[in-house]
Amino acid sequence: MSEVTKELFIKRSPDLMELELPTATEQDLARISRELAIGLSVEEMKKVQRYFMKMRRLPTDVEMEAIGQAWSEHCCYKSSKIWLKKYVYPIQLDKIVAREDAGVMEFNKEYYLVAALESHNHPSAIAPYGGAATGIGGILRDVLCMGAQPVALIDPLFFGGLDWDFEKLPKGVKHPRYLFRRVYEGIRDYGNRVGIPTVAGQICFDDCYLGNPIVNVGCVGVVKKEELIHSYAAKPGEIYILAGGKTGRDGIHGVTFASADLDAGSEQVAQSCVQIGDPITKEPLIHAFRECVTKGLVEGSKDLGGGGLSCASSELAWERGYGAEIDMDNVPLKVAGLKPWEIWVSESQERMMLLIKNENVEEVLKIFESWDISATPIGKVIKDPVIRVLYKNEKVLELDLSFLLGEPTLKRPYETANVIREDNSSFDLPDLNEVLLSVVGSLPVASREKVIRQYDHEVRGKTVIKPLQGKLGFPTHGDAAVVKPLINSNNGIALTSDVNPSFTKLDPWRGTLSAVDEVCRNLVAVGAEPCCLADCLNLGDPTKLKTMGDLVQVCKALKKVASVLELPFISGNVSLYNEGLHGSIAPTPLILGIGRVEDITFCTTTDFKEREDLIYLVGETKKEMGGSLYYKLLNVREGKVPNSDPERLKESVDAVLEANHRKLISAIHDASEGGIAAAVSEMAIGGDLGCVLNLEKMKNLRCDIKLFSESNTRWVVEVKPEKAKEFEEIFEGKGIKTTRLGRVSGKRIRIADRKEIINLPIDLIRKEWNNGLKKWME
Amino acid sequence: MKKSDMRVAIVRMEGTNCEQELQDAFTVLGVDSKFVHIKQLKELTGFHCVVIPGGFSAGDYVRAGAIFASLIKTKIFKELKEFIKEGYPVLGICNGFQILVEMGFLPGKGRGRACLAPNDSGVYECRPTLVRNENRGKCVFTNKLKRKEIRMMPCAHAEGKIILEEPKKMLSQLKADDQIVFRWVDPDGKLAGYPWNPNGSLDNLAGLCNMEGNVLGLMPHPERSFFRWQHVDWVRKGLSAPGGYNVGDGRAIFESVIECISKKF
Amino acid sequence: MFKGEIEVRLKEGVDDPEGKNTLKTLNLLGFSEVRAVCTSRKFEILLEGRSMKEVRERLEKICQRLLANPVIHEYEIKVSKQ
């Protein structure tokens, strides 16, 4: 602490400081914010100053820390809130039962579906193993605290290029290969231990993520309708019970850290922000908590995530206009000697806050005791909208909740970036056999098997459509995973996540539309009706005009497509300040798609099933090559990003679902990165069956564009010859184009467009596809 | 004994996590089962079968199953030994197998020692695997399976490689005494290498029973192929199966033990 | 108070997949001079006791009961007074 600032801190007791705020100059205010590492701007500090002048007293360090947490970007969404409120939150609002720590929707007559999605980017950049693991821990608690049983996890990940030169990394920046490995190991070791299957995800590599990987994590669960728990206090007098792990110095300032740029110095500063998850505390915590819920003992609940005790106790009370009185002496600590402010904002893992009626407290404590999990009453809900905290019989914090949680919002200036929507490229046709092999062996397309198999994607025994599918011994990628959460019902939940940063980088608008398009394609491909979305908006520094412009574009695009599709955003998260070695990351609006399967016995997979079946392309192919894998491989830097027409998407979704309900689909795979060439390859790999295709009926395009265009709203479908007519009629009736490309045949992929352009054995394609990512993982 | 009188104890502690699907399996077959936390487990009277489920007991810290095994040893070793001696069936799946081996119930007293070591691949392996029934009739968990029959039961473990202290001698003993229950095979029924043998286990061993045949430990998860829709290729092959609609390959293990209990007690 | 340092390592002849994987990765990362990697695990245990001898015996028991599996592991115990 510098000499100047020292004078502004007054020791009130051994553990407590007060700040000489009233006399502080602007410079002093900035310094205080810096010294306390609470990340408040001078404007915000002035607001704090005014509040305490009105109160006629000095703030304690506990109070300053609490305000710092509450007003951080991570906790209050100050830069994004107005846009989310305007565009995202209102969509199909009446379908949402609750949008709290997790979102809640109807699943079937008896059950709700609960889902949450979050980012864990900054912690994972500096401590990838612990960061990714605690990401899972946190999202599980979000779902759990609604009373739900978590049933599946999903992990979308984004890293820099694996081939980046080690010598070109600045000090303190970790190599993508190290980050990638430690992140999936963290997910594996935590997810497998808590026994919730990791069924889906996404791994994406792009140099914009150098130094700032994106680690998002989603979770879905189910809860009996009458067992739903809300994240708020219903009545004064309810007792706060803190359950789970003990509180320590790990994870202090996590949220303010998450709302700052990473730089070389971050490693040192960050050490205390790193939280270490303990799945073996979490696993019984899930059981104990669920037991309390099923016995009807829980009135309200919230997990302790960003902002720790401070956020959880304040928000629980304030939601319905109440307040809280907390006695910090009772908080179980990992080590002695924690200062009150540290206890108040620590983000130690594996903790939950429960609100319990006085008469039920004893029983709840007993249940936790039987699971060997610590649980302690630490305070109660009060009528006045104030939060008051005692420590060693001393009042260390007293704040009006309307002030603390009054939702500071910023309307930051923004600028919409120009996008290029032209394609004047001209180049000779390359050897398409070679290109196809590079496409299937490229990082975006290549097999994820080596990662997927390390995640236990089958624990709980309810994963009916698995991430790897096909003939036994010939695994290929599926489009979405399906779990059947209830033993007595054939209803299923389908899960997938998508966004292609190569698109969003060039064109945030179309990139966002494409992400939602792809999510829907994947869901209907397995036979699921899209029922809701969640979004994690990962972007750069919001003080940059372009970042804010991108954010606005993204939100508008989400509104456009989701309104037409009638899909609400059930949950979401905004992660800003993602700045890598090359500046801001590509806007990365990660979309989680959740679908509902009426009867899982209707589900379909991607693998070719039988010789002589017909192969159709559904949808229209255009020369929309901007950000395409094909152009990237050929180093062509032009082209427009594929557009998506929400109305047509909706019609197509309905048509594919109708074909599914009439059992007309033998196999289906959506066309995305690598176009229909990649889709067909994966279908062949999983069925161990080849095909003969002729592209002549796809008009007016050069053959390479036909093969590798990534136009949206397209699927490759295998149909039995006797069902061809019925299949075609469904699409015709809705004005959606289908093109009969050929049939399943032999052990080679043979494609002609007037003359033969591809002729390769599937074994060779499979070999390239298997090795593409694996070779980086040894 | 009637099915409705049977009671199965599913023993758990923090980190066991395959118990729900295990219970579902017994429930579907009409048998009552109860979760018992190792902390509360004081006696086994009233139970007719003990199952130790898969998962990561105590995080598998130190070594897979080590902590759970030593807890059982201090808490209820004698009772469990007596239980086994009386002929009641005891099943350990995956982590449960590791625990039974750690405790010395498998391969059994006077048989030399075994261990479940880290997979050759060095990592966790979650994949569909095939096992062949090698048992000639001793094991009470496989009497509903034909000899040499191949079944799909997925594996999901990081430490499943069976190592024997004196491989040659012990292997021939195990064979002679019909203690080998399952071997990993490929779709052609051959004793293949990775990935069909997912861990590099000696002689493709995947499951062993004790001398008396009433204790079985196996690495693959029969409860994960109890239903046909848990099979990875059900969409290709449909849900009708030899045993009936939606019957999965692992179900026979549970049917076998239930039949055994009903005949024996 | 005493401090026991226990190193548990795989016996010779027992495969060490973690070591093998680490070796492969190091070679791939350009550390081509690395020839072999073995891994082991260390437990540092703080415990009370009356004498070095007694403490050593207890640590021996701890290894047998929990930390090592005699089929694949060997271990080494060091004791010091704190």
Add this chain to the structure above:
Amino acid sequence: MFKGEIEVRLKEGVDDPEGKNTLKTLNLLGFSEVRAVCTSRKFEILLEGRSMKEVRERLEKICQRLLANPVIHEYEIKVSKQ
């Protein structure tokens, strides 16, 4: 040929769930005299090199690139000639 012995351990103040769970078990098993358990990992690396100094530098790099994360780990390197 040189041998490097690298011990990687969690920094003080960083949670060690493995140590915590081992402690709990030892206490339950009747080793009530045990007060604390910390775990760490050792890598024994055989590698070529021209001098102790060069080898030490390479091992230092190996730690930074693969074996340790400076945010939560500290490590110790010993080199000897074989």
